[in-house]
Amino acid sequence: xxxxQYMKNIAELAFSGYKFVVYYAEMxxxxxxxxPHNHPMYEIYYVLExxxxxxxxxxxxxLREGQAxxxxxxxxxxxxxxxxVPKRYFALIxxxxxxxxxxxxxxxxxxxxxxxxxALLPVDRTGFQILNAHADARQNVERILAEIRERRxxxxxxxxxxxxQFFVLTLRQIMRAPVRDVHFSGHENLAMQVSMYxxxxxxxxxxxxxxxxALNVSPxxxxxxxxxxFSTTFMKNTxxxxxxxxxxxxxxxxxxxxxxxxxxGFTSSRALYKLFQxxxxxxxxxxxxxxxxxx
Numbered sequence: 001x002x003x004x005q006y007m008k009n010i011a012e013l014a015f016s017g018y019k020f021v022v023y024y025a026e027m028x029x030x031x032x033x034x035x036p037h038n039h040p041m042y043e044i045y046y047v048l049e050x051x052x053x054x055x056x057x058x059x060x061x062x063l064r065e066g067q068a069x070x071x072x073x074x075x076x077x078x079x080x081x082x083x084x085v086p087k088r089y090f091a092l093i094x095x096x097x098x099x100x101x102x103x104x105x106x107x108x109x110x111x112x113x114x115x116x117x118x119a120l121l122p123v124d125r126t127g128f129q130i131l132n133a134h135a136d137a138r139q140n141v142e143r144i145l146a147e148i149r150e151r152r153x154x155x156x157x158x159x160x161x162x163x164x165q166f167f168v169l170t171l172r173q174i175m176r177a178p179v180r181d182v183h184f185s186g187h188e189n190l191a192m193q194v195s196m197y198x199x200x201x202x203x204x205x206x207x208x209x210x211x212x213x214a215l216n217v218s219p220x221x222x223x224x225x226x227x228x229x230f231s232t233t234f235m236k237n238t239x240x241x242x243x244x245x246x247x248x249x250x251x252x253x254x255x256x257x258x259x260x261x262x263x264x265g266f267t268s269s270r271a272l273y274k275l276f277q278x279x280x281x282x283x284x285x286x287x288x289x290x291x292x293x294x295x
């Protein structure tokens with residue numbers, strides 16, 4: 001097996017009004033095995049060589065060479081372990097995060113952010129989209145991997161910029177492709193609506209009851225539908241999303257813990273301290289210090 005080429009530390013590209021955040025980027029091969037999992041970020045798989053089978057929310061999909069699969073946030077998935085079939089594929093886990101404008105007299109990226117969210121709607125509504133990758137995708141990915149492998153001056157910034165370019169090329173392909181016709185059950189449609197609501201309102205003090213009221217359904221209905229679709233609870237995924245944003249703020253800003261807690265929907269910093277320790281096994285200050293040492 002080749003030496004692994006990957007970038008796991010959080011890195012981001014800031015625009016005026018939003019940030020493109022990379023959580024993970026790696027070239028994978030036939031020796032990689034995955035357990036069923038989900039995460040509160042988007043993911044793109046792009047196949048450079050061979051075929052790849054992926055299970056998405058209980059349905060089996062096959063990606064051919066030159067194809068990409070864009071997964072929505074929270075969707076449960078895993079790739080099948082098939083070492084007898086040679087393959088190479090690229091995985092990118094990322095998110096688009098609103099932020100303040102960089103300069104009041106500079107360009108306003110909020111309109112572009114709205115366009116990006118609109119382009120991602122087919123993915124958000126159906127859980128995933130499979131499409132033919134852009135003609136420049138292979139060259140783009142090879143350049144990302146070269147930056148990660150060689151780690152020359154400025155490699156991290158260059159790699160994130162190339163990941164953003166790869167994302168934009170993929171987004172343009174989504175906009176050109178016909179929307180995949182997916183017939184979800186009533187429970188699955190509700191679960192996807194709840195997931196979209198969580199990601200749009202996580203800075204607020206949301207609860208199952210408040211989401212149920214907004215969607216005009218019962219809290220019990222939401223809990224059952226969400227657990228059936230994502231194999232986890234509404235509250236756990238909401239907590240995981242907030243922790244992911246907390247990590248981003250800890251690693252990329254000098255905001256105080258109290259300010260971070262307020263930004264991501266906690267009523268007190270103490271509640272954030274307790275939850276972060278529970279999920280991460282270390283304190284907020286330890287996480288921030290460890291990241292600074294790594295960089």
